Amino acid sequence: MYLLRAIVRPEKSPVVMKALFNAGFPAVTKLAVFGRGKQRGLKVGDVTYDELPKEMLMIVIKESDKDFVIETILSSARSGEKGQFGDGKIFVTPVEESYTISSGKRD
Amino acid sequence: MLIRRILTFKSLEIMKLILAIIRIAKMTETKQLLSDAGLPSFTAMSVVGRGKGHGDLEKIIETAAPEHRELISAVPRLKSKRMITLVVTDAQKDLAVETLLKANQSGESGDGKIFVLNAIDSVRVRTGETGDITLD
Numbered sequence: 390m391y392l393l394r395a396i397v398r399p400e401k402s403p404v405v406m407k408a409l410f411n412a413g414f415p416a417v418t419k420l421a422v423f424g425r426g427k428q429r430g431l432k433v434g435d436v437t438y439d440e441l442p443k444e445m446l447m448i449v450i451k452e453s454d455k456d457f458v459i460e461t462i463l464s465s466a467r468s469g470e471k472g473q474f475g476d477g478k479i480f481v482t483p484v485e486e487s488y489t490i491s492s493g494k495r496d
Numbered sequence: 497m498l499i500r501r502i503l504t505f506k507s508l509e510i511m512k513l514i515l516a517i518i519r520i521a522k523m524t525e526t527k528q529l530l531s532d533a534g535l536p537s538f539t540a541m542s543v544v545g546r547g548k549g550h551g552d553l554e555k556i557i558e559t560a561a562p563e564h565r566e567l568i569s570a571v572p573r574l575k576s577k578r579m580i581t582l583v584v585t586d587a588q589k590d591l592a593v594e595t596l597l598k599a600n601q602s603g604e605s606g607d608g609k610i611f612v613l614n615a616i617d618s619v620r621v622r623t624g625e626t627g628d629i630t631l632d
Contacts, residue, residue: 392515392611415572418517418545418579447545449611485614488593490518490600490607 390484391455395446396422396477397466402444408465409448414458418447428474443477449484511615511631512589514582517545518600518608523578526599533595535588537632539581544574549605577608583615585628 397405399421406417423440430439450458459479467476487496518526523540530536549572557565584592589612596610620630 392613416545416547418543418577419574420541420543420579447543449609482613484611485512486593486610486612488597488610488612490516490597490609491603491605493597493601 390449390451390487392482392484393446393448393450393455393458393462393479394482395448395462395466395479396424396443397446397462398468398475398477399442399444401466401468401476402446405446405462405465408461409458412457412461414448414450414454414461416448420445420447426474426478431475441475449487455481510586511618511628512584512586512592513613513615514584514589514592514596515579515611515613516582516596516600516608517543517577517579517610518596519606520576520578522600526580526596529595529599530582530592533591535582535584535592535595537582541579541581543577543579545577546572546574547605547609548572575606583618583631585631588631 395405402419406419409415409417422443422445424443425439425441430437430441432438446462448458459481462479488494489496516526527538530538553568553572557568560568582592593610593612600607617626618628618630619626
């Protein structure tokens, strides 16, 4: 099992979630975050915006689905064909155990 | 497992990072039970999300005015939850999971999920200490 943390543009998050839902992956947790990448934010005139609003989507998937889900997120979150700075990142971490609380059982 | 082999060169301490997505209304009881179990430390975030099921969709359709029923989306709606993050020692992991289940299990869908991940290290900002001693 893997946890995917996808940091995407806020306006892209409904697009990504819809693409995931249509691909058979409806379960997702979303949170509002702020951040910046190597570009150190955005400079507009004299003002530097060094904390940019993004949304983090968290999805836990089986190993066999990992590549497909990553590809789905990448293609739906990219802005335009070539993409731009600020499109975001996906981080992948292994999950040791998963429990469904309503049944109390380990998945 | 690869992570365990790397760590035997440094130390045998392995920690667990536990992510629990729970109902907002269950926060008070969860905090109380975790504290009683000797695991008071956590970080909480407001999140929205959904699982696989349609949960209360039928109830929503039933209670909606007839002219609104066709407007109700079949896509599961995003529900507000709390996500709490705990980092505990390997030995405390089972206690943490049991406590979270005890506080949050009602049997209804929407109770949430618990994910257990490995954490490589923990650092106390105040002192710079690392390792299990920072997990109080």
